[in-house]
Amino acid sequence: MANRQQPSSMPIHKYGRYDQVDIPDRTWPNQRITQAPRWLSTDLRDGNQALIDPMSPERKRRMFDQLVKMGYKEIEVGFPASGQTDFDFVRSIIEEPGAIPDDVTISVLTQAREDLIERTVESLKGAKRATVHLYNATAPVFRRVVFRGSKDDIKQIAVDGTRLVMEYAEKLLGPETEFGYQYSPEIFTDTELDFALEVCEAVMDVYQPGPGREIILNLPATVERSTPSTHADRFEWMGRNLTRREYVCLSVHPHNDRGTAVAAAELALMAGADRIEGCLFGQGERTGNVDLVTLGMNLFSQGVDPQIDFSDIDEIRRTWEYCNQMEVHPRHPYVGDLVYTSFSGSHQDAIKKGFDAMEADAAAKGVTVDDIEWAVPYLPIDPKDVGRSYEAVIRVNSQSGKGGVAYVLKNDHKLDLPRRMQIEFSKIIQAKTDAEGGEVTGSDIWAVFQDEYLPNPANPWGRIQVRNGQSTTDTDGVDTLRVEATVDGEDTVLTGSGNGPISAFFDALAKVGIDARLLDYQEHTMSEGASAQAASYIECAIDDKVLWGIGIDANTTRASLKAVVSAVNRAAR
Ligand SMILES: CC(=O)SCCNC(=O)CCNC(=O)[C@H](O)C(C)(C)COP(=O)(O)OP(=O)(O)OC[C@H]1O[C@@H](n2cnc3c(N)ncnc32)[C@H](O)[C@@H]1OP(=O)(O)O
Numbered sequence: 125m126a127n128r129q130q131p132s133s134m135p136i137h138k139y140g141r142y143d144q145v146d147i148p149d150r151t152w153p154n155q156r157i158t159q160a161p162r163w164l165s166t167d168l169r170d171g172n173q174a175l176i177d178p179m180s181p182e183r184k185r186r187m188f189d190q191l192v193k194m195g196y197k198e199i200e201v202g203f204p205a206s207g208q209t210d211f212d213f214v215r216s217i218i219e220e221p222g223a224i225p226d227d228v229t230i231s232v233l234t235q236a237r238e239d240l241i242e243r244t245v246e247s248l249k250g251a252k253r254a255t256v257h258l259y260n261a262t263a264p265v266f267r268r269v270v271f272r273g274s275k276d277d278i279k280q281i282a283v284d285g286t287r288l289v290m291e292y293a294e295k296l297l298g299p300e301t302e303f304g305y306q307y308s309p310e311i312f313t314d315t316e317l318d319f320a321l322e323v324c325e326a327v328m329d330v331y332q333p334g335p336g337r338e339i340i341l342n343l344p345a346t347v348e349r350s351t352p353s354t355h356a357d358r359f360e361w362m363g364r365n366l367t368r369r370e371y372v373c374l375s376v377h378p379h380n381d382r383g384t385a386v387a388a389a390e391l392a393l394m395a396g397a398d399r400i401e402g403c404l405f406g407q408g409e410r411t412g413n414v415d416l417v418t419l420g421m422n423l424f425s426q427g428v429d430p431q432i433d434f435s436d437i438d439e440i441r442r443t444w445e446y447c448n449q450m451e452v453h454p455r456h457p458y459v460g461d462l463v464y465t466s467f468s469g470s471h472q473d474a475i476k477k478g479f480d481a482m483e484a485d486a487a488a489k490g491v492t493v494d495d496i497e498w499a500v501p502y503l504p505i506d507p508k509d510v511g512r513s514y515e516a517v518i519r520v521n522s523q524s525g526k527g528g529v530a531y532v533l534k535n536d537h538k539l540d541l542p543r544r545m546q547i548e549f550s551k552i553i554q555a556k557t558d559a560e561g562g563e564v565t566g567s568d569i570w571a572v573f574q575d576e577y578l579p580n581p582a583n584p585w586g587r588i589q590v591r592n593g594q595s596t597t598d599t600d601g602v603d604t605l606r607v608e609a610t611v612d613g614e615d616t617v618l619t620g621s622g623n624g625p626i627s628a629f630f631d632a633l634a635k636v637g638i639d640a641r642l643l644d645y646q647e648h649t650m651s652e653g654a655s656a657q658a659a660s661y662i663e664c665a666i667d668d669k670v671l672w673g674i675g676i677d678a679n680t681t682r683a684s685l686k687a688v689v690s691a692v693n694r695a696a697r
């Protein structure tokens with residue numbers, strides 16, 4: 125097939141290709157992610173520094189408590205040397221007994237400048253577990269433009285910074301603090317791999333990681349520049365070439381400039397990374413840090429425990445929106461308002477069939493639907509697992525079909541319409557959506573359904589209204605029926621006989637000139653227990669029309685007679 129795209133006038137000459145890694149024996153494509161990585165939330169640092177209005181102490185605290193509640197064990201709480209707000213926040217959580225659970229490590233970021241390092245370490249006094257995170261950019265353009273130095277000068281910044289962190293930690297922190305160290309060659313993605321390795325090795329020569337003395341080497345995609353596969357190659361290369369690998373926690377910190385941060389993080393894990401830094405819902409500089417919620421839920425949806433609690437995703441989202449003063453997009457994976465909703469007919473049809481099949485499979489196994497593997501088309505996870513209801517799963521507009529309308533009636537009103545009746549009713553809804561546009565809500569659908577099929581005692585409609593009826597069955601199995609009714613405005617008594625109450629009723633109707641023939645009949649209970657209601661559906665040929673009626677009653681015979689009345693009245697409408 126020919127590709128008919130034409131060259132554009134975009135200035136492509138301004139951009140160069142990103143170098144690939146020469147690693148033909150790469151192993152990461154064959155790896156599987158079978159357990160959750162170590163997570164670090166940097167909502168309070170990288171997320172916060174990207175806000176128009178950085179979080180107030182109160183908003184920071186709400187976010188911190190939320191992260192703790194969700195189960196994050198490593199939380200970057202700020203950049204204490206940036207100013208009083210961050211410094212005081214760090215002090216406040218350290219000084220308040222119990223604010224930082226014993227198994228949570230807080231982390232703080234600093235540039236490699238002595239005054240900033242001193243202030244940073246000072247902020248951690250009294251903490252039980254704390255990590256200082258030092259960074260300096262190592263990429264060519266930063267060496268040339270920002271630091272105006274050689275490779276050795278840049279390496280020296282990292283080496284001196286590391287030594288200063290160790291000295292100030294020794295001087296300012298007591299034995300009560302379990303102290304950790306993290307180094308990031310910022311802009312790792314644009315740094316020559318051998319130079320990034322050289323700087324990391326030089327930092328390790330100073331810090332001397334070893335048994336019981338881990339170093340976190342965090343290799344940031346400060347600006348995302350390559351495909352996730354090349355990012356993974358770079359992680360595999362670093363993992364292979366770093367000395368003292370067993371004492372290194374290899375950490376990934378993707379930003380989302382190309383929109384592939386989640387994939388970059390996942391592939392880096394396959395390539396050997398141990399830890400992921402990111403923010404909830406992808407907050408962070410420019411297009412954001414990698415989204416920790418999507419990553420965690422991706423694991424969950426593959427049957428891997430994310431070790432983070434997402435069971436009330438809307439509460440997490442509300443806290444996030446309050447703290448960041450931003451809104452989550454309606455299409456955001458796993459959490460957006462619309463992500464568990466289908467409007468289109470073929471999706472709705474498959475979803476309804478999927479739910480029905482789940483129920484049938486569970487019943488056949490004698491278990492509940494929660495005990496069997498999730499297999500509903502178009503829904504990668506069960507919305508209930510993140511605290512969502514099924515109400516929004518199907519919403520109806522002009523793109524919808526019978527499955528969606530049927531799903532709403534079943535879900536909201538326990539009415540499981542026969543297939544041909546679904547088609548009939550969906551045409552009625554389709555006419556409404558075509559005429560009026562927009563969405564038809566569940567209550568709109570119910571109002572149309574009631575008006576179309578059910579009696580309205582306040583405003584009776586149709587040819588017949590039935591009041592009382594008795595049916596008797598003789599020993600030959602012949603049913604005789606006597607019904608008090610109003611037919612065409614006249615009170616009358618209808619009598620008829622047949623081989624069941626429905627055929628007896630048809631016989632009675634024939635005597636007043638109504639020619640009805642049964643084509644199909646279905647019924648089901650709508651609830652369990654003594655007060656259970658039954659729904660009967662009857663498809664009739666009435667004169668030259670074929671149409672459905674429904675009856676709802678605690679008694680199945682009455683329900684079926686009501687269904688006949690519903691069909692007869694509709695035929696005359
Ligand atoms: C990728 C990232 O997210 S990194 C984290 C970025 N976060 C932040 O910057 C938020 C907090 N930052 C701040 O509040 C301020 O930048 C401060 C308080 C830390 C420092 O402010 P200032 O002293 O005014 O310096 P400024 O931020 O302009 O830094 C630029 C200077 O620091 C140097 N510098 C930048 N990064 C580093 C580093 N990691 N290590 C050492 N020096 C650095 C620059 O070369 C420049 O030096 P120059 O003035 O000699 O040219």
Ligand SMILES: CC(C)C(=O)C(=O)O
Pocket residue numbers: 170233259308310311342344345346347377379
């Ligand atoms: C400080 C580093 C890790 C950072 O935030 C980045 O490079 O994006």
